[in-house]
Amino acid sequence: DTGVSQNPRHKITKRGQNVTFRCDPISEHNRLYWYRQTLGQGPEFLTYFQNEAQLEKSRLLSDRFSAERPKGSFSTLEIQRTEQGDSAMYLCASTLTVDGYTFGSGTRLTVV
Amino acid sequence: AQSVAQPEDQVNVAEGNPLTVKCTYSVSGNPYLFWYVQYPNRGLQFLLKYITGDNLVKGSYGFEAEFNKSQTSFHLKKPSALVSDSALYFCAVRPFSGGYNKLIFGAGTRLAVHP
Numbered sequence: 001d002t003g004v005s006q007n008p009r010h011k012i013t014k015r016g017q018n019v020t021f022r023c024d025p026i027s028e029h030n031r032l033y034w035y036r037q038t039l040g041q042g043p044e045f046l047t048y049f050q051n052e053a054q055l056e057k058s059r060l061l062s063d064r065f066s067a068e069r070p071k072g073s074f075s076t077l078e079i080q081r082t083e084q085g086d087s088a089m090y091l092c093a094s095t096l097t098v099d100g101y102t103f104g105s106g107t108r109l110t111v112v
Numbered sequence: 113a114q115s116v117a118q119p120e121d122q123v124n125v126a127e128g129n130p131l132t133v134k135c136t137y138s139v140s141g142n143p144y145l146f147w148y149v150q151y152p153n154r155g156l157q158f159l160l161k162y163i164t165g166d167n168l169v170k171g172s173y174g175f176e177a178e179f180n181k182s183q184t185s186f187h188l189k190k191p192s193a194l195v196s197d198s199a200l201y202f203c204a205v206r207p208f209s210g211g212y213n214k215l216i217f218g219a220g221t222r223l224a225v226h227p
Contacts, residue, residue, distance in 0.1 A: 006155075033214060042116075042202050042217030043156070056214065091155055098206065098213045099144055099163050103156040 004104035006092050012110045013082055020078045021107045025094030029102070032075050034067055036060065037089040037106070046090075049075060082111045114139040116205050118218035125193045126226050133188040133221045135203030144206040145186040146215065147177055149199045156202065162186060173197070193225045 005024040013019050025032050030051050035043035046065070048056040051072035061067075064082075069075040079086055089106045117136045125131045137143060144163050148156040160171025167179045177188045186203060200222050204215040 004155075031213065035215075040219070042204075042219050043215075044217070045214040048214055093156075095213070099161055101146070101158070101215065103148070103158075105155040108153065 004092055004094050004102050006090075006104035006107050008107055009105065010108045010110075012112060015084060015111055016081055018078065018080045019082055019109065020076055021090055021092075021109075023075045023077070023092030023094075023104060024073075025075070025092070026096075026102055027073075029094035029096045030072065031095045032069055033093045033095075033101070034075070034077050035091040035093065037091055038087075043091055046077075079109075082109075084111045087111045114205070114207050114216055116203050116216050116218040118201075118203055118221045120221050121219075122222045122224060124224045124226065127195050128192050131190050131193045131197070131223065131225070133201050133203075133223060135186045135188065135218060137184050137186065137203075137205045139205055139207045139216070141207065145177075145179060146204040146206070147171065147175070147186075147188050148202045148204060150202065150220075151199050159188070159201075193223075195225050195227055198223055198225045 007022045032049040034046040037043040045058050047067045049069040052069050064080045067077045087110050089108050091106045092104045093101045095101045115138045146161045147159040159175050160169050162169045162179045170176045175190050200220050202220050203218045
């Protein structure tokens, strides 16, 4: 599989619980992005990695959110103490160049 | 502020007719421009991009887009719509400077193609 893989596809969690999502980018892509998409809106940038370094974080990424990319390969996005407002589709994208973004199918989070 | 506007929430077109999905942008410098399509419960699929060169860009599934610098627009077009084109379409821009290449997306336009 040469695409961007995201797991799980769907996650339902109770408010206050912690959740973690995983993204496996295309293997040769050194740049990795996380976006959040709420209903009726376009994706909004959350954070960016170049290799293992997290180089940019959006103001949308509150203290409850943390992302990692150990060894510059897969990435994880963790949300602590989830709130109903966190319900959204979380999209991962990777690229090697500035014009070749490939998106995964996303993880849909529902906080009940 | 850098932004992308898709002025139409929904576009309705009959199968076989031409379609246009509008996009305007506001960024500094010369941006890279993209169109993506999203089917229900799926991620974004790349359609086409404008980096430099010819203002008319051809992409996947018969779509094309025209870059107009003076009007800061990048409208998506297709000469003959198919029912299977019905989906959510997003215009995105990568600002020329700053932001580590992140994309700024419009709110999306839902295209409905009727038989």
